[in-house]
Amino acid sequence: NKAASALYRFPLVDVQGIPLSNRIAQNWSSTWAFCADPSDVLISTYPKAGTTWTQEIVDLLLHNGDAEICRRAPTAVRIPFLEINSLPPIPSGLDLLKKMKPPRFIKTHLPIQLVPEGFWENKCKVIYVARNAKDNLVSYYHFDRMNLTQPEPGPWEEYVQKFMKGKLAWGSWYDHVKGYWKEKEKRNILYLFYEDMKENPHREIVRIMLYLDLSLSDDIIDKIVELTSFKVMKDNPMANYSFIPKAVFDPSVSTFMRKGEVGDWTNYFTPAQSQMFDEDYARQMADVDVPFRTLI
């Protein structure tokens, strides 16, 4: 995999104070100029907060729980990733979106201040999913180990520091979750938590349904709960990212559908690391009370 690492592992560069992959940065003016339609819906997350899960739920809600229709293409084609460059065989987010008619469902990891202004001017719906910092960090660590388009994560201890300092791709987790939280009423953002989705997926799927002005029966919601369980999605080739070439997502290191649990952080943080992290967390989150749970 040495050759692949040399080809990929794109470095991060600063875009308006946010570290983004240099490929995203090269394309930044086109991304920023994206014309949203009022009917477009944005699904926004910090990386590894449950984006793919939410995308699958939304697609099934839009198609009345029809599993076959929702296997028409990989997640990244059904719900394009706004700022991402082409990753063969998938075209860039902007190229896919150009060919789609509104209403389009669009994924992004951009912090709120970098979301193209058209989304706000057109009062687009935005579904935001947040995951507790420690599990989010653990998930991102494994992802950065296996995804050769991301910078090398380095050793665990250093990775924790980079997360705390906001030095990972898409920047600070703390600023990301707070940025959307502060604006959620004013901009009509549906703010969801990964932990709530794990605890009671039926309840959270109904919240998404109502936000999208859809009306599905309880039986269909139950079916969507089943179809979007970790176990079922892990085996669904159109939802588990198995189409990404092995030279890009190295399955010998980790898989995209890794564990899907709340509290896996307890297997990684030592008690001392956990205490140090919590003290820093209290400082970084002091100005806004976002009700995260690290265990359920």
Ligand code: A3P
């Ligand atoms: P883990 O690495 O903790 O397993 P994203 O889609 O934002 O990249 O997030 C990926 C994380 O969500 C991974 O977490 C992945 O396993 C988890 N995930 C994906 N589908 C899920 C599902 N249906 N239920 C629970 N977790 C899911």
